[in-house]
Amino acid sequence: MTVPQYSVDVDEVEIDDEFWSPWIRRNRTETIEYQYEQLEESGSLENFRRVIDGKEGGFSGMWFQDSDAYKWIEAASYELAKADDPDLRERVDEVIDLVARAQRDDGYVNTYFxxxxxxxxxxNLNMLHELYCGGHLIEAAVAHYRATGDRTLLDVGIGFxxxxxxxFGDEIDGVPGHEEIELALIKLYRVTGEERYLDRATYFxxxxxxxxxxxxxxxxxxxxxxxxYNDGDGAAEGAKVVFLDDDGEYDxxxxxxxxxxxxxxxxxxHSVRAMYLFAAVTDLVEETGDEELWAAMERLWENMTKKRMYVTGGIGPAHEHEGFTEDYDLPNETAYAETCAAIGSIFWNQRLLDRTGEAKYADLIERTLYNGFLAGVGLDGKRFFYVNPLASSGDHHRKGWFTCACCPPNAARLFASLGQYLYSKRDGELYVDQFVGSRLDTTVDGVDVTVEQSSSLPWDPEATLEIDADGRVPVNVRIPEWATDATIEIDGDEVDVDGDGFVRLDREWDGETVAVTLDRETELVAAHPAVEDDAGRVAVExxxxxxxxxxxxxDRPLHQYAVPTGADAEATHDPSLLEGVTTLEMDATVPDLDxxxxxxxRSASETGSEAADLTLVPYYAWDNRDAGDMQVWHRSDLP
Amino acid sequence: MTVPQYSVDVDEVEIDDEFWSPWIRRNRTETIEYQYEQLEESGSLENFRRVIDGKEGGFSGMWFQDSDAYKWIEAASYELAKADDPDLRERVDEVIDLVARAQRDDGYVNTYFxxxxxxxxxxNLNMLHELYCGGHLIEAAVAHYRATGDRTLLDVGIGFxxxxxxxFGDEIDGVPGHEEIELALIKLYRVTGEERYLDRATYFxxxxxxxxxxxxxxxxxxxxxxxxYNDGDGAAEGAKVVFLDDDGEYDxxxxxxxxxxxxxxxxxxHSVRAMYLFAAVTDLVEETGDEELWAAMERLWENMTKKRMYVTGGIGPAHEHEGFTEDYDLPNETAYAETCAAIGSIFWNQRLLDRTGEAKYADLIERTLYNGFLAGVGLDGKRFFYVNPLASSGDHHRKGWFTCACCPPNAARLFASLGQYLYSKRDGELYVDQFVGSRLDTTVDGVDVTVEQSSSLPWDPEATLEIDADGRVPVNVRIPEWATDATIEIDGDEVDVDGDGFVRLDREWDGETVAVTLDRETELVAAHPAVEDDAGRVAVExxxxxxxxxxxxxDRPLHQYAVPTGADAEATHDPSLLEGVTTLEMDATVPDLDxxxxxxxRSASETGSEAADLTLVPYYAWDNRDAGDMQVWHRSDLP
Known part of the structure; x- marks a missing residue:
């Protein structure tokens, strides 16, 4: 079988994009390297060596520390899939060797236990994360096998x-507290064809x-x-916060x-858990056609996107349990909106898109990629937000790494595999899901297709696709929901574009150039009136x-600016600012201080105002300069 | 000497007021009685008995528990000053007997030590509050002596x-962490004429x-x-929060x-400490004429009232140290604004008023009495706010008593002595500071004066004063800063009123009726643009x-209402609501949910609004019905 994670594989896409390439390069040269150093620093590799040497105790790190090594292998494997790198390959092999040698004869491997x-x-399935670590082992194993053809880690994953x-099933009947094994088992099923793994995922x-x-x-x-652990350091109290309801009952x-x-x-x-679960469920639906599960996915997506999501695509407002709370509860300054949850949302939405070809999922992936996810990573590739508030008093900053270091490695594997999210295939047709400069080499129902894409996004809404195919292949080009108008020309001949969603170009291809021109406006958006923190406010997109x-x-404290709904915006591209961004100057008013x-x-009727400009930068780029207040939602003249 | 605390004494004023009398009655029948029961419940009286019986240990309550007994004696003494009550007098005498017998031969008394x-x-002058307790002992002693002429407790206070x-001075050179002894020593000086107490207050x-x-x-x-105490229960960590600055240095x-x-x-x-200190300093200035200290009082009052005070007169935004933070830092939902701090502000401002006759101090007392202070007490007289936020999500409620029970007894002594704050005298003239129905019997420079005041405040801005005097006495009537216009008639003859401040009526009095009619409007006020939490918002006064x-x-969640600056208000008095209040219906808009x-x-330009009424009740009356959101500052159309 060897079906990839998504319908287009990482090694079929080569990204060459003015915006994204520097991120991917920093990810390769900074993040993945730093992440490797951390495996030694944090004692993660030493844990494996101690097991190999038959030692007892001396475990370092969190009890799910093994997953750091697996996530690094996965990210590094995506890099190896795109281009060989003997030095990296050698280090990956060394780590894999440690994992393989630490595995017990019965297939079990978890250095904490x-x-x-x-x-x-x-x-302790709930809190000790054996199945979570095992899931990351399997994801790494599949990625490494697909990248290199080497079965060493795949066999470890199969053993596990x-x-x-x-x-599970008979001897132990239970599910993990933190989902991850489910989607991993489906990946393993897809690469091995072994139905037991699909059945076990279904069971979980x-x-x-x-x-x-x-x-x-x-x-x-x-x-x-x-x-x-649970009783020793107050963590049991913390666990009670997340596991007990107000009446002290298990929740x-x-x-x-x-x-x-x-x-x-x-x-x-917990929003990361939810996303990993729903990703697996969507995979299951793809495999089994279970309509009841699919209906649940659609309901849950509606609930998340229409009632429980930040405008950045971030999810999970609550720090306490790193997760969802209630409909319309979207506080800005105290938002949690974990970077990993944004990544998890991209995982889920790409599966939804793969299954349906519905553009709304690609729209949300785009929103999340450029905003809720990308803010999680500093422009240096070395500092990360775990938490992504939409307002700050100036004391929230990216940090180098975390005790619970889930976000940086998760970002690393997303950057390294970004190509997977740009195109998809279904029913003999190709879909261009995202506008990112890249070259795609794939086959669609046996027909070889190449797409050379260049894109000016996010600064200018234009892209071209040079398409070649050795047979007739419909190519579907996404018109984003934000486009107020769109023009598509094939070698200069205009094509009918009706609304947003995918435009189907059904023809033979022989190097034609598809030019996509999108209209967009700087848009002031309001949030549903039930969202308390955004009342009377606008966000600018x-x-x-x-x-x-x-x-x-x-100049003024940010809370003094009001941006009226009809405000004009002046966009200016500054290549020297924040690695090159387009800033916006919004017409605004501030109180007259006289x-x-x-x-x-004072009597409100005696107060006055004066005109001012409010300068905005892309949300993803915040906190890369002098610390200070930040806000996404600005006071306005909304009722 | 026997100079009262303020220039008019509690036994010279008999309050009979439609608004305030029920509060004072509840204070007498509920609060003071409950407070007495708490002296037994909390072990406070038992602490004295254990000392008398020569026992060791077994101390109950906080280390400043003695002050509860003293504050109760003080409040009860004000009641006894106004009208004898044998049952109350007997209980006061019993408590005084315990205090007197617990006192050591050297004058020291503090049951914790x-x-x-x-x-x-x-x-441990900083944290153990011996001088604080001693100050409350002296305040109780002075109040009891002035009420009854009985020297028993006064002698205990003198001994202390x-x-x-x-x-102090030679053997120990230091000041208390919590001020209180200073103003108490000045009271003692004023009742005894003993200058050592004034000097010692000056020293502190x-x-x-x-x-x-x-x-x-x-x-x-x-x-x-x-x-x-300090190390045993994390309190040392708490102390570090308030006593150490960001660099870990003593602050x-x-x-x-x-x-x-x-x-x-x-x-x-700590805002209560600050108010008690400044009250004492203002007393000192009165006694010594120290111009440098006076200049400091004026500076500090300007800073407090122009940069660090809630619109309710509440002060001290920070929970962490129960006190002041920075200019314009006035968060609403997290406001601390302790009830005791509002009371302390009234203490300080009454002294400033007594010294100067400047109406601005009486204005602030009025604002604080009706709002920041009064909200601290429930309509049942049994439940109290320690903390007075200006916005709530519905989870902040008055409680019956507190472990650190400073606010209820402080409220009790203020209600019981409210008459002191209604009038003042200086330089042979009488001042009518507050409009509260009452009878004043006093002498002004040897001239007997009576004032029979009736008032319709706060619901209607009208008052009459029937004045009798056996000589010529100028009477100064305050026109509040909030009055947009004012008319004064003496037996029907109009008197010139020019602006606000005190209007001086210099004549002989023989039962003339002074009718005061004030104009006022329902006013929407804005806060200084530097106040972040109030940006774009109005409060309604x-x-x-x-x-x-x-x-x-x-009907709608409160955050959905916007009250435009030109909004009309409809006032309706409802005698059955909240013991009788005038409600306001404000013209407002809410988002159109269609x-x-x-x-x-959604695009902000696509959203609409509809008209709605926002119903308001007096801030002091909030949280006396079903729990829910509350807000003082409403969204508006301010820049």
Missing amino acids: QLVEPDKRWT ADHVDDV VDRRGHDDRLAWEFEHLDEVAGHE GRYAQDHAPVREQDTVEG RAPLVYAAEAVDN GWEGSLY | QLVEPDKRWT ADHVDDV VDRRGHDDRLAWEFEHLDEVAGHE GRYAQDHAPVREQDTVEG RAPLVYAAEAVDN GWEGSLY
Whole structure:
């Protein structure tokens, strides 16, 4: 079989884009390198060596530390898939060698348990993340095998998956607290053709919400693995915050365990977990055609995107449980909106897009890529946001790495595999999902197709596609929802474009140039009236970018600016600013300070205003200069 | 001597007012009675009994628990001053008897130290509050002596003051962390004529900001009293928050110890402490004419009222140290604005008014009484706010009593002595400071004067004063700053009124009726543009009341209402609502919900609005019905 993660594989796309290439380059030269150093620094590799050497104890890091190594292998493997790099390959092989040698004969591998609690394997599915680490092992194994053809890590992953398949179902009936194994098993099924892995993924999806095992574990923390961790440092108290409801009862929502997935109506709990689960469920639907699960996916997507998502595509407002709360609860300054959750949303939406070919999923991927995700990474490629607020008092800054270092490696694997998200194929047709300069070499139903794309996004909404194919292949070009108008010309001949969504160009291709010109306006958007923090406010978009105001660019404190709904914007591209950005100068008003001398409160009718410009930069670029206030939502004259 | 606390004494004024009398009655029948029960419940009286019985340990409550008994005696004494009540008098005498018997021969009394750390007296001036308790003892002693003529408690207070005077200065050179002794010693000076008390108060005021003793104590917590408290339960960590600056250095601001008082420019630190200090300093200026200290008072009042005060008169935004932060830092939902700080502000401003006769101080007292203070007490007289936010998500409610029960007893003594704040005298003239129905019997420079006042405030801005005097006495009637116009008629003859401030009526009085009619408008006020939380917002005042919106009165979530600056208001008095209040219906707009179905974000230009009424009730009355959102500052169309 060897079906890729998405319908276009990472090695079929070569990105060469003015905007994205520098990010991908920094990811390769800075992030992936730094991430490798961290494997040694953090003791992650040493954990494997201690297992190999038969030692006990001495475990370093969080109990899911192994996943750092797996995520690095996965990211590095995508790089190797795109271009060989002997030095990188050698280091990957060394790490794989450690993992392979640490694996037990029965297929189990998890250095926390092997070193610290060998007798308590599979006793704390909720919090100890054995299946989560195993899932990342399998994702890395599949990526490495597909990149190199080398089966070493794939065999480790298969060994682990077989072990899981042996143990779960009969001996142990339960699901993991943190989803990840589900989508990994489906990837493994797709690369091996072994149906047991698909069945086991189905089991994990279907058992969720039926099972009282997670509740039982939480109520018996002293009997399950991780007791010292759970009781030792207040983490048990923290766990109670996320696992207990207001009445002190176990609340499955944190781990999407509150109801069977097929019955869920609202996105709940830890948002990364939810995204990984829904990604797996969408894969399952693709494999099984389960209409009930598909209906759940559609309901949950509607709930997330229409009631529980930031304008940046960020999700999960609450710090307390890193996740979703209630409809329309979208505070700006205290937003959590974890970078990993944005990445997870991209994973899910790409699967939804692959299954349906509906442009709305590609629209959301674009919004999330350019905003909620990209803000998570500093322009130096070395500093990261875990948390992505939409307003700041100037004390929120990217940090070099995290104790719980999930976001940087997740960003690394997304950058390294970005090509997968640009095109898709279904039913014998090709889809151009994102406008990113790139070369695609693929086959569509046996027909070889190449696309040479150049794009001026996000600064100018223009792209060209030079398409070649050795047979007739319909090519569908996405007109984004933000385009107010669009023109497509094939070698100068205009094509009918009706609204947004995909425009189908059904013809033979022999190097024709498809020129796509999109109209867009700097748009002031309002949030649903139920969103308290955005009441009376506007956000400014110059699609695909959401813009933000930073103190460093503006004379007055940001809260003093009001941007009326009819405000004009002046766009200026500055190649020297923030690695090259287009800034916006918005017509705004600020309070007249005359007359306030010596007053703290005055009759509102006596106050005045004056004109001012509010300078905005793309949201993704904030916090790369002097610290200060930031805001995405500006006061306006909205009712 | 026996000079009262203010220039008019509590027993010279009998309040009979439609608005205030029910509050004062509830204070007498509910609060003071409940407060008495708490003295037994909390172990406060038992602490005294244990000392009397020569026991060790077994101390109950906070280490400043004695002050609860003293504050209750003070409040009860004001009641006894106004009208004898044998049952109350008997209970007061019993408590006084306990205090007197617990006092050591050297004059010292403090049951925490006597029971727990007898060898560590006066070692932790910063945090253990011996001088604070002693100050409340003296205030109670003076109030009781003035009410009853009984010297029992006065002699205890004198004994304590003499002991303090012996010990401080030479043997111990230091100031208390929590001011209170200073104003108490001046009261004692005024009732006894003993200049040593005035000198000792001067010492405590002048040593503040010069002394490194508080810093030393804080850095030697293990050597000073209260070690177990300080280290035992995380309180030391809490203390570090308030006493250490960002660099980990001792920061005197918390206790106004950062600079000599005469050099201070900004109100800093714990706001109750600051108010008690400034009250004492203003008393000192009155006694000594110290112009440098007076200049500091004027500077500090300007800073507080023009940059650091809520529109309710509440002060001290920060929970962390219960106090002031920076200019214009006035968050609404997280406001601290402690009830005791509002009371302390009234104490300070009444002294400023007494000294100057400037109406601005009476204006602020009025604002604070009706809003920042009064909100602290529930309509049942049994429940209290310690913290008075100007916005709530519905989870902030009055509570029955507090572990650190400073606010309810402080409210009790203010209600019980409210008459003191209605009139003042200086330079042979009488001042009518507040419009509250009452009878004043006093002498002004030897001339007997009576004033029978009736008032319709706060609901209608009218008052009449029937004045009798056995000689010529100028009577000054305050025209509040909120009056847009004012008419005064004496027995029907109009008097010239020019602007606000005091209008001087210089004549002989023989039962003439002075009719005061004030014009006022429902006013929308804006806050200084530097106040972030109020940006673009208005508060609604119908002087002297600040109004608030509560969810229970309004269909839409409060954040959806916008009140334009030109909004009309309809006032309706409802005698059955909240013990009788005038509500306001403000013209407002809310977002049109049509078109939002299925959208979370839309182009702002596509959104619409519709007219709506926003119902407001007086801020003081909030949280007396169903819980829900509350806000004082409403979105508006301000720039």
